[in-house]
Amino acid sequence: MNVRLKSFTRALAVHCVAGGALILAGAALAHDANEHAAHMAKVATADYTSSVRSYPIPDVTLIDADGRSVRLRELLAIQDPVMMNFIFTTCGAICPVMSKVFSEVPGRLGAQAGKLRMVSISIDPENDTPAKLKAYAKTYGPTARWTFLTGRVEDVKAVQVAFDSYRGDKMNHEPLTLLHPAPDRPWVRIDGFASSESLAREYRKLTQP
Numbered sequence: 528m529n530v531r532l533k534s535f536t537r538a539l540a541v542h543c544v545a546g547g548a549l550i551l552a553g554a555a556l557a558h559d560a561n562e563h564a565a566h567m568a569k570v571a572t573a574d575y576t577s578s579v580r581s582y583p584i585p586d587v588t589l590i591d592a593d594g595r596s597v598r599l600r601e602l603l604a605i606q607d608p609v610m611m612n613f614i615f616t617t618c619g620a621i622c623p624v625m626s627k628v629f630s631e632v633p634g635r636l637g638a639q640a641g642k643l644r645m646v647s648i649s650i651d652p653e654n655d656t657p658a659k660l661k662a663y664a665k666t667y668g669p670t671a672r673w674t675f676l677t678g679r680v681e682d683v684k685a686v687q688v689a690f691d692s693y694r695g696d697k698m699n700h701e702p703l704t705l706l707h708p709a710p711d712r713p714w715v716r717i718d719g720f721a722s723s724e725s726l727a728r729e730y731r732k733l734t735q736p
Contacts, residue, residue, distance in 0.1 A: 575719030
């Protein structure tokens with residue numbers, strides 16, 4: 528094989544590898560888009576179940592999107608109602624849907640949203656630095672009452688285990704929303720894709736006099 532032919536062969540191989548990578552990337556994006564559409568369809572049909580639970584909150588210190596230390600027990604012991612979920616910033620299907628729903632809840636509640644505190648905890652703390660969480664949060668235009676948390680792997684796992692949401696791997700996580708009306712009352716666990724309207728309705732039921 529002469530030098531010119533060798534050069535052509537190498538160039539062709541490079542283009543084939545690059546083309547294959549682009550095809551795989553496109554397929555992955557299409558898969559994520561299809562999953563996202565399927566999850567949005569489930570949200571539209573309010574595909575969820577609710578149950579009342581009591582959870583022992585682990586005494587761990589996490590880190591918010593501004594790099595500040597936050598003791599989880601203190602955060603969740605506030606008198607205001609809390610709405611909490613688990614996400615990670617590189618998730619392409621479940622998390623964007625859940626975060627979008629969270630972002631819409633205050634608008635659904637109107638004046639009743641004044642006391643609501645929202646908390647999203649990353650289940651991928653090795654990747655989700657405070658800076659990445661901050662950038663992710665900006666995508667959804669969070670209010671000042673929406674806290675994003677990350678932390679040490681063992682601490683985040685302890686939180687997931689405590690709230691019966693640990694599934695061994697971030698790719699196995701399931702849509703879950705937790706509502707806590709007050710420190711002296713149990714949690715309401717919402718498994719599945721609840722719409723912002725459904726979460727607002729559940730919130731009103733918990734907080735009405």
